[in-house]
Amino acid sequence: MADGAPVTVLAHLAGFGDLMIPALAAAVPDAEFVQVTPGRPPPVPGEILLTLLNDRPDLGPVVSGDVRWIHVLGAGVDGFPLELVGDRVLTCSRGASSVPIAEFVLAEMLAFEKKLPDSWITTPPERWNVADLGGMRGRTLGLIGIGAIGTEVARRALAFDMEVLAARRDPSKPVLPGVRVAPLEEVLGRADHLVITAASTDGTRHLLDARTLGMLKEGVHLVNVARGALIDQDALLAALDRGQVAVASLDVVEPEPLPSGHPFYSHPRVRLSPHISWSAPETARRTVELFIENYQRYRAGQPLEGVVDTAAGY
Numbered sequence: 001m002a003d004g005a006p007v008t009v010l011a012h013l014a015g016f017g018d019l020m021i022p023a024l025a026a027a028v029p030d031a032e033f034v035q036v037t038p039g040r041p042p043p044v045p046g047e048i049l050l051t052l053l054n055d056r057p058d059l060g061p062v063v064s065g066d067v068r069w070i071h072v073l074g075a076g077v078d079g080f081p082l083e084l085v086g087d088r089v090l091t092c093s094r095g096a097s098s099v100p101i102a103e104f105v106l107a108e109m110l111a112f113e114k115k116l117p118d119s120w121i122t123t124p125p126e127r128w129n130v131a132d133l134g135g136m137r138g139r140t141l142g143l144i145g146i147g148a149i150g151t152e153v154a155r156r157a158l159a160f161d162m163e164v165l166a167a168r169r170d171p172s173k174p175v176l177p178g179v180r181v182a183p184l185e186e187v188l189g190r191a192d193h194l195v196i197t198a199a200s201t202d203g204t205r206h207l208l209d210a211r212t213l214g215m216l217k218e219g220v221h222l223v224n225v226a227r228g229a230l231i232d233q234d235a236l237l238a239a240l241d242r243g244q245v246a247v248a249s250l251d252v253v254e255p256e257p258l259p260s261g262h263p264f265y266s267h268p269r270v271r272l273s274p275h276i277s278w279s280a281p282e283t284a285r286r287t288v289e290l291f292i293e294n295y296q297r298y299r300a301g302q303p304l305e306g307v308v309d310t311a312a313g314y
Contacts, residue, residue, distance in 0.1 A: 007299070010036045010046035010062060013073075014053070020288070024050075027292050030299070036062050048298070050291060053079040060084060069298060071291050072308075075148070078200040078227060082310045091294055094306040095148035096287040100280030101197075101225050102152035108249040108271065109136065109157075109193050112221045136160035142191025143167070144184070144207065145198025145226065146175055147314075153195055154179050165190060168198075169312070188215040193223065199314030200227035210235040219246045225277045228254030233264070240269045251277040 009031050013020050017035045025033055033050075036042045038057035045066040051059065052073045063070070063084045072080055072092040080090070110116070113134035141157045143150045146166040154164045158178045166175060167184040175181060188194065194216065198204050209232040216222075222245050224231060233254065239245040249271040253264060256275055264270045294304045308314060 007031045007048060008044060008046035009033045009048040009050050009295075010042050010067065012036050012038060012049065012051040012057065012059065012062060014057075016052060024288065024292075027288075028295050031295065038062065048295075051080070053077075056081065063088075069304070071294060073287050073291060076199060076227065077308050077314065078229075082313065085308075085310050089304060090308040090310060091304050091306040092308055093287040093290040096290055097278035097280070097283045098148040098152045100283055101149050101277045102156055103280075104251065104277035105153050105195055105223055105225055106156050106160075108223050109141075109195075109221065111271075112193070112247055112249070113139075136162055139163070139192040140165060140190050142187040142194045143179075144187065144194070144196045144230075146179065146181075147197065147199070149225065150195070150197040151176060153197065184212070185215060188212060189217060191217060191220055193221045196222075196224045196226045196230055198226050198230060199312075200229050201313030203313070205229050206232040206235075208232065208236070210238070213239045213244070216244055218244050220244070221247050221249065223249045223251075225251045228252045228256065237263055237267070240267060245269065247271060249273075251275055 007030065011017055011021060011033045021033045021035070025031065034042065034044055034046060038059055039061060041061045042064065045064065047066055047068045049063060049067050049070045050073065051070065056079050059081060067088060069089045070085065074092060075094050075097060077090065077092050113136060115133055119131065119133070137160060140163045141154070143154060143164065143166040146154060146168050150166065154166065154176050157164050158176070164179045165182045165187045166179055167187040168181060171181045198207070207230050213235050216239070236245065236248060240248060247269050250264065251273045252275055258264060264272050290306060294306065297304055
């Protein structure tokens with residue numbers, strides 16, 4: 001799209017339109033942003049759909065024949081109705097939160113090794129200057145998935161002199177120097193810290209079930225910052241109860257939010273956070289910037305970044 005004609009962007013921003021559209025319009029003044037409502041045809045034709053997903057919205061009537069490009073303001077598209085894409089281009093803000101999520105993962109790993117917050121005291125201990133803490137150097141990090149988030153986790157783990165193994169769908173793709181791609185069974189069996197960063201698809205649902213959790217090294221620390229659907233939560237509870245998983249640090253669960261009384265809230269081996277690993281001062285800004293950069297490519301007729309493989313689901 002190289003001509004200078006105005007472009008209509010259909011904006012489904014899940015209640016944030018009044019806040020986001022003025023900033024978007026200032027950044028791309030040659031676009032006209034029109035708010036749309038799921039389940040209803042757009043008030044005017046538009047060739048771009050910008051969406052902030054929530055609860056798999058009914059976008060069928062919105063994705064009319066005029067829409068040529070769809071951008072999801074987020075790293076995952078598991079909430080997007082992929083059957084609507086057809087021959088359109090679907091992109092997402094992949095990588096916008098990879099650094100803060102990686103920092104969150106390393107914080108969880110360090111907390112596990114250094115026994116925080118249990119190492120902090122409020123009264124005099126029985127013995128001073130005595131502890132039995134772990135360390136990162138020489139430990140094995142197992143990654144399930146090594147896209148943008150997994151790569152940033154690996155980068156930081158390598159700086160701690162950890163061995164890094166990664167299981168991925170396509171082992172031929174390049175990875176960071178120092179990372180070794182390995183079969184899933186080896187990753188599960190060798191990991192001291194197992195971090196899940198893979199996309200949520202039909203093929204990865206309950207990737208960690210009773211069988212695969214049974215392959216884990218006893219005492220492993222499991223971290224999930226991907227999607228709750230990748231883990232069979234009943235099987236995980238059983239692995240926690242028998243001590244095979246020492247601690248599960250879960251930033252994502254299924255469903256979200258968990259209902260009151262769910263065992264994860266009170267289990268002594270679960271560290272539960274409410275899907276906040278993405279949070280950092282720059283995340284929202286970077287998420288929108290990736291759309292703006294792609295919009296400029298679109299107007300210039302250049303290939304877009306963050307293109308989703310709809311067959312693979314990410």
